[in-house]
Amino acid sequence: MYAIVDIETTGGNAQYGCITEIAIILHDGKNIEGKYSTLVNPQQPIPRYIQAITGISNEMVAGAPTFSKVAEKVFNLLDKRIFVAHNVNFDYSFIHHQLQQHGYFWQAKKVCSVRYARKIFKGLSSYSLGNLCRDLSIPISNRHRALGDAEATSILFDKLLANDNELKVLNEFTKGRNAHSYLPMNVPVEQLENLPYCPGVYNFHNEKGQIIYIGKAVNLKFRIRSHFSNNSSNQRKQDFIREIFSISYTTCISEMHSIVLEALEIKKHWPKYNTSHKKFEREYGLYCITNRNGLMRFVIETKRKHLPAVTTFYVLQDGHDFIARTLKEFDIDYALAMNTATDTLSSEMIELHNTKMQSVIDSLSNKASKFYITENGANEMGDDRTLAYFFENNRFYGLGFIDAAEPIDPDTPIPELALYNDNSFVRHLLLDFASTQPQNIITINA
Known part of the structure; x- marks a missing residue:
């Protein structure tokens, strides 16, 4: 019914690392039915720091069978059993990858003894295997060797079953496809279950609370769940998953709002x-x-x-396009304005040209106004708030919510804005939106 597993490996990710030792304890929910363990020749060097941790050297595995020799045995032992391990996704990802590499299609329901222990023995300072064994008086020998750790996990599993009233927690973990089976072991499952089905921006935090990833979503629950539900063996993905300890989010009124906020927060x-x-x-x-x-x-x-500029750009080509467009609008000779003309000019021609150039500068100064671009919410969750994006001198400064029932007073800027540095991506996105929705532009006089 259960296979309690522990492995030792050459590295931290299944795509590039290999198994050096595997132990499987068969358990029927009450008693141990059998044990299997073996060293495995990884056919690659074992890094020195891993040799120091596990005590498994290159010489020890030189004569051991390769995984191809034990793959059938491992598959038969695991087949049709619930896979139990401490930090289950690590062990599962390696074994799944290795079996797949040798032609065995294997999938199993998973139980993470870290998550299980957090539910049953609440309030402990640590849920590492070593600390759980100390706190629960579980004997452990050959620490960081596959069979020693698997035997300790088996005793821990017995204690968890004994303290799980009517096995409610275990049944919750093994019922269908649930978050317990694929979430990183340090992320509370409640954080995933409480996510809304609406647009938003989400943050993944590490153990110290620092934001290590920011993403956007049309549907927060679906998008965040997709990060964890595929068991990729990619090294960057595995490192990323291990660093996540918590999730926070901000709901948005639209997909555009989430795109803007993601770019600003990054x-x-x-x-x-x-x-x-x-x-x-x-x-x-x-x-x-x-x-x-x-x-x-x-x-x-x-x-x-x-040095004050007439106006600014984040893309050089935008500046050249702006000049060409503006000079044409004010009927200014491009060669004169860009100092490429070689003909001698009369004082009258210079004066006329300079007057036109000053008109451009004055026009830009007059356009240096404060204005809002508004967006009305209309997502599936019924979020009908109105968002205002604030601009000054054609530069983005911040955003904030307004009361759609009360029109903005052009003489009174909105006081509560979340302020951000100007961002060319955001600025162009919002100005493009405003060009198609001129009624959403509100000029501020103050």
């Missing part, structure tokens, strides 16, 4: 496991200078800290 917290939105954004400034002939011209350069 820039704010710079999480370890995020790759998108972490690129450094170079800022460019549009400057107006006067050459030695008295002719005003534009130039785009990397933004200077103490």
Whole structure:
């Protein structure tokens, strides 16, 4: 009925590491039915630090069978039994990967003795196997060897069954596909069960509470569950899963809201496991200078800290496109404005050109207004709040919720805004949205 398992390996992930020792104890729920253990030749060197922990050396496994020689035996012992282990997903991922590599299709229901112990013996300071054995007076020999740890886990399993009233917790763990079987061992299952079915942004935290990953979701429960429900043997994925200790989230009124908030929060917290939105954004400034002939011209350069720019850009091509569009709008000669003209100009022509150039600068100054882009919620959870994204001088500054029943007073900015640094991705996303929804733009006079 149960197979209580422990393995030793060459590394921390199933894709690149291999099993060096395996122990399987067959248990019918009351008594031990049989035991099997063997060293396994991993056909790769065992790192020195692992040799120091387990005591298993390269010489010890040199004459041991490879996994291909024991795969059939392992499969037959595990087949049709519930898989029990301390930190079950680690052992399961290795054995599943190794069996699959040798042509055996095997899947099993899983019980993690760490999670089981947390439910039955609440309030202990630690649920590592060594500390549980100490606190529950479980004898353990050959620590960090497969059979020694499996035998200790078997005694722990007996104690868990004995203290599980009518086996309610065990039945909860083994009923269908449940979060206990695939969640990281340190994440409380209640955090997954309490997730809403709505758009949002979620954070994964490590043991110290630091945010190590930020993601967005159209459906928070489905998306977060998908992180854990596939048992990938990829090293980065396994390292990532082991570091997660808790989940937090913020609900959003729409998918766009979640996209915006994810990008802003990644820039704010710079999480370890995020790759998108972490690129450094170079800022460019549009400057107006006067050459030695008295002719005003534009130039785009990397933004200077103490020199005010006419306007700024995060993408160089955006700056060049803006200049071409603006010069055409104000009927300004491109060659003159960019100082590529070689003809000698009269004072009248210079004065006319400079007047037009000043008109561009004045126009941009007049457009340097404060405004909101609003978005009305309409997700499946009935979240009908209205969100306001705040801009000043065409730069994004923050966002906050407003009362849709009370129109925004153009003379009074919203006081409670979550402030963020300007972000070119967010700015372009929201301004593109506003270009198709001009009625959602509210100018602030104050």
